[in-house]
Amino acid sequence: MSNRSILLKIYRRLSKCYGLQHWWPADTPFEVMVGAILTQNTSWVNVEKAINNLKEANALNVHALIELSDENLAKLIRPSGYFNLKTKRLKHFVKWFKTEGRFNGLKSADDESLRKRLLEVNGIGPETADDILLYAFERPVFVIDTYTRRLLMTLNLISGDESYETLRQFFQSALKPDVGLFKEYHALIVRHAKEKCTQQKSCLHCKVESPL
C-alpha cells in the first residue's frame, strides 16, 4: 500500500470517529499565533486561561503586547506556565511581526520562505511555525507533534527517531497540498490523543489504532 493510501485510511478512521474539529480554536489569526507560542509543551486548558487574561486586559494585539512590561505580560500569561520564557518569546515574535508589516507584509511570501523567516524568530521552532503557517496564514504545511509521532509509531509506520522535517515530508509528499485537509488531520490526531482508552471493545482508540 502506498503512503498516500495509508495516510488517507488513517484520516478516514479519525474523521469517522470524531467528526469535524473546527480548528484552530481562536477568534482571529493573531490569536492563533499567540496561542501557538503559549501552548508549547503545555495543556490547552491552561493556555485558554492565559488567552482570556490577555483579552480581558485588552492586550491581545500587536500594540499592547509591545507596550506591556515584561512583568505585567508575565502576570497575564502566568497560567500557561513557563511565563518568563514565553513572555520573551511573545515579545520576540510580536516585534518581528510588526517589523515585517504584519499580515499584509507577509502574505505575499511563498510558503517555504515564510516558514524560514518564522524559524528565525527566537522561541519559534518547527511545530510552532507550522501551527502559525497552517492555521493563521492558511498555508498547506503539515504540523507534526508528539501525538503524530506516537500514532505513527503505534501503527508501526515509523521507528520514532525520524526528524521533524522527515515526518513533515512524509505527509506532504504523500498528500496533495490541501489546507482544509491538513488543518483537520492534525486536529483529529490531537483529539484522538486526548481521548482516553477504556480498553473496551467499543473503544474508539482501538478502532483507529488497529492494524491497517
Next chain:
DNA sequence: ACCCAGGGTCATA
C-alpha cells in the same frame, strides 16, 4: 506525591 501537557533553546562533550 507523582506525572504529564498541542516545544524550544542553550550549554556541554
Next chain:
DNA sequence: TATGACCATGGG
C-alpha cells in the same frame, strides 16, 4: 550531532 538541563502552571 547528540544528549541533558531548563523553563512552570494546573489537572489527573
